[in-house]
Amino acid sequence: MTGRASIDGYLLGEPYPSNFHREFSPAWIDAVLRCRGLVPPRAPRAVFRLLDLGCGDGFGLIVLAAAYPEAEFVGVDALEAHIQSAADTAARLGLANIRFRCERFADIAPEASAFDYVTGQGVIAWISPDNRRHVFRIAGEALKPGGIACFGYNAMPGWKDVIPLQRLIRELAGGEGPAWQRFRSALAQCRSIAEAGAASLHPEWPEWLEKQVETLPQAYFPHEYLNDNWSPLWSADVRDGMAAYGCAYFGNARRDRLREDFCLTTAQRARIAALAEAPRETAADLFVNASFRIDMFGRDVPPAPEPLDARLDSWWAATADEAEADYTLQTPAGTLRFDNAAAHAILHGLARGPNTLRSIHATGAAGTAADVLNASDALFAGGHIIPAEPAAGTPRAAPVNAEIAARIGAGAHLGVQVGPHGALALPSATVTAAHDGDDQARAVLARLGIL
Numbered sequence: 001m002t003g004r005a006s007i008d009g010y011l012l013g014e015p016y017p018s019n020f021h022r023e024f025s026p027a028w029i030d031a032v033l034r035c036r037g038l039v040p041p042r043a044p045r046a047v048f049r050l051l052d053l054g055c056g057d058g059f060g061l062i063v064l065a066a067a068y069p070e071a072e073f074v075g076v077d078a079l080e081a082h083i084q085s086a087a088d089t090a091a092r093l094g095l096a097n098i099r100f101r102c103e104r105f106a107d108i109a110p111e112a113s114a115f116d117y118v119t120g121q122g123v124i125a126w127i128s129p130d131n132r133r134h135v136f137r138i139a140g141e142a143l144k145p146g147g148i149a150c151f152g153y154n155a156m157p158g159w160k161d162v163i164p165l166q167r168l169i170r171e172l173a174g175g176e177g178p179a180w181q182r183f184r185s186a187l188a189q190c191r192s193i194a195e196a197g198a199a200s201l202h203p204e205w206p207e208w209l210e211k212q213v214e215t216l217p218q219a220y221f222p223h224e225y226l227n228d229n230w231s232p233l234w235s236a237d238v239r240d241g242m243a244a245y246g247c248a249y250f251g252n253a254r255r256d257r258l259r260e261d262f263c264l265t266t267a268q269r270a271r272i273a274a275l276a277e278a279p280r281e282t283a284a285d286l287f288v289n290a291s292f293r294i295d296m297f298g299r300d301v302p303p304a305p306e307p308l309d310a311r312l313d314s315w316w317a318a319t320a321d322e323a324e325a326d327y328t329l330q331t332p333a334g335t336l337r338f339d340n341a342a343a344h345a346i347l348h349g350l351a352r353g354p355n356t357l358r359s360i361h362a363t364g365a366a367g368t369a370a371d372v373l374n375a376s377d378a379l380f381a382g383g384h385i386i387p388a389e390p391a392a393g394t395p396r397a398a399p400v401n402a403e404i405a406a407r408i409g410a411g412a413h414l415g416v417q418v419g420p421h422g423a424l425a426l427p428s429a430t431v432t433a434a435h436d437g438d439d440q441a442r443a444v445l446a447r448l449g450i451l
């Protein structure tokens, strides 16, 4: 990324790092919808189409294409280097169910009502208001009735203290030269300005960013801090943006917002209970100081006729071992404790591989169906179980898994493997160890049904 070439203020140059964002997999979106009593866009393992807007180097979409051979994926991005890399990787890995297009949002006229899912991670809060409207337009037009659009974005109020820092970095980094160097030098200047006593720039924020520099990929920072239109959004504005294209809000797909009673205190919930949905969500964001949201929108998304059955029939995989799991979760509302028979029975039941909650309920060890669903919500919120799919043949899983391991080896921040039960997120260190033959790591993969 040298110089200031941009698309409407979005810098061109160094590609964005490869990513896999688990919340944008169909299994995850469907699981959250089921938890909310809604019908997902497709029956498990039915044919579907997914459009990803601002797909970056497309690697996350490639992982999904390997996990869902029955589906068709389309990735769009304006940066030629992204699309070239995405198309080359997909061809090299032998994936025939994915296409990439190099296009700007303003120029996209999507096939109407053609997609079951439209996703956009890390896009709408990084682009101009006009381009944001184009993303909403494309999603509104492209979605089938009953389909879901899912956008991940930097949210207010969580970024309120970082906005002055981003602003100053962007202005200080405005010259010529490699973006990374401009960013580093601007951050150093911000630090000394903050240390001189700036009322709206506390030294803790440049320090916080310096710490991130030690752990996150270099290429992330120019995209986050040097773009002209970077602007954390209020959820009500995103909601209004999608409403203009006929789509209603269907909830936040983050696991830490799965249930209000998990993340808000009784007093907080009582105070906002009578509010309309939008201000209530804003108040909830204020209660938890939300800094990132993953919002789902759609048109004609029906309530599930048998919500309890739909949830019992859903598939899950365990990321934790029953004996070693921590059955507590710290949330903004306090400590959630779920060291109960149902939670143990679920982890026990998933120890030999992914399965349905119904199979666990049928053992009789987990209590009532309501006990099973409550425990599965807590285990999901706590990261001990993740949504999975019924088994299917995934012929391109092996080359894609090897590619993930190779990219991790080369420094990528990726944590996922593909198996018969879907694209399942796990720590990158576990992926590396499993590929190196470590028995414990291989046992983790076996529990996810991957080996």
Ligand SMILES: C[S@@+](CC[C@H](N)C(=O)[O-])C[C@H]1O[C@@H](n2cnc3c(N)ncnc32)[C@H](O)[C@@H]1O
Binding pocket: 007, 008, 010, 016, 017, 018, 019, 021, 053, 054, 055, 056, 057, 076, 077, 078, 079, 082, 103, 104, 105, 106, 120, 121, 122, 123, 126, 127, 131, 223
């Ligand atoms: C922060 S990156 C996120 C990439 C990817 N979704 C991910 O999460 O890894 C934002 C992406 O939006 C793309 N983008 C920015 N402006 C665009 C435009 N006007 N039209 C199409 N793509 C655009 C960029 O090239 C970049 O790949």
